[in-house]
Amino acid sequence: xxxxxxxxxxxxxxxxxxxxxxxxxxxxxxxxxxxxxxxxxxxxxxxxxxxxxxxxxxxxxxxxxxxxxxxxxxxxxxxxxxxxxxxxxxxxxxxxxxxxxxxxxxxx
Amino acid sequence: xxxxxxxxxxxxxxxxxxxxxxxxxxxxxxxxxxxxxxxxxxxxxxxxxxxxxxxxxxxxxxxxxxxxxxxxxxxxxxxxxxxxxxxxxxxxxxxxxxxxxxxxxxxx
Numbered sequence: 490x491x492x493x494x495x496x497x498x499x500x501x502x503x504x505x506x507x508x509x510x511x512x513x514x515x516x517x518x519x520x521x522x523x524x525x526x527x528x529x530x531x532x533x534x535x536x537x538x539x540x541x542x543x544x545x546x547x548x549x550x551x552x553x554x555x556x557x558x559x560x561x562x563x564x565x566x567x568x569x570x571x572x573x574x575x576x577x578x579x580x581x582x583x584x585x586x587x588x589x590x591x592x593x594x595x596x597x
Numbered sequence: 598x599x600x601x602x603x604x605x606x607x608x609x610x611x612x613x614x615x616x617x618x619x620x621x622x623x624x625x626x627x628x629x630x631x632x633x634x635x636x637x638x639x640x641x642x643x644x645x646x647x648x649x650x651x652x653x654x655x656x657x658x659x660x661x662x663x664x665x666x667x668x669x670x671x672x673x674x675x676x677x678x679x680x681x682x683x684x685x686x687x688x689x690x691x692x693x694x695x696x697x698x699x700x701x702x703x704x705x
Contacts (some may be wrong), residue, residue: 499627499642502690505697506620515614519607534607549695581696582610589613592682595683 508552511546513537513545517576519582525570549575616660621645621653626683626689629663633678656684 509515513535515542520531534540546569554575560566612705617623621643628639654677657663660684668674 498694499624501694501697501701502627503624504701505693506623507619511619512614512617516611517605519610564665577700578652578696581689581692584692585613586606587686587688588689592685593612593616595608 508548508554510545510548513541514549514554515582517542517549517569518554518571519543519580520581521569521571521575523581525558525568526565527568531569554578603617614643616662618656622657622662623647625650625653625657625688626662626679626686627643627676629677629679629683630687630690633666634674635674635676639677 506563510529516535516537517531520526520534526534528542531537534538535542537545546555550557550569553572554567556572558568558570560568609662624643625639628634628642635669636650636654639645640647643650645653656662658677660666661680662679663677664680666676668676688693
């Protein structure tokens with residue numbers, strides 16, 4: 490399969506990875522794909538440090554990938570959810586999963 | 598668009614991200630898409646530290662994503678290239694680029 494070099498432009502890949510940074514962003518987005526979640530829920534599910542989760546959420550929010558909704562309960566409740574821009578990244582995850590099904594076989 | 602929850606399975610995403618770790622792996626793969634490259638070439642192009650590049654290359658090689666070829670020149674020449682498994686990840690990058698073209702407009 491001859492690589493179609495103009496498809497993979499490292500510059501655009503770099504731009505996109507600046508938005509998503511490390512692996513946690515993708516895992517957080519994976520968590521949010523089946524609906525809004527609270528901080529502690531994600532913290533537990535992902536086994537991520539509070540700082541790493543908080544930093545990743547701030548960056549994703551600043552880049553318009555997720556929104557943060559505060560409910561006036563007492564104490565307040567905060568939920569995170571994907572924006573349309575964030576949800577639209579689902580196709581990337583679907584391709585990742587397809588690749589995993591093909592190459593990681595029983596590991597997935 | 599109602600999320601199809603069985604498509605994005607965080608467990609498989611986690612498995613895949615364990616292979617690729619941080620952002621450098623994707624950028625290295627982007628570099629290798631238009632052919633084999635040497636260490637210093639990638640070091641220069643990506644502006645990555647020698648340690649981070651060396652660690653990422655070792656992990657990608659251990660996971661069968663890239664191969665390392667040593668040519669018996671004097672001094673020896675070492676080149677890195679994508680395996681079929683690595684090249685097959687191109688579809689993920691294509692979807693990332695499509696997402697970038699739609700949402701990052703003039704930044705890409």
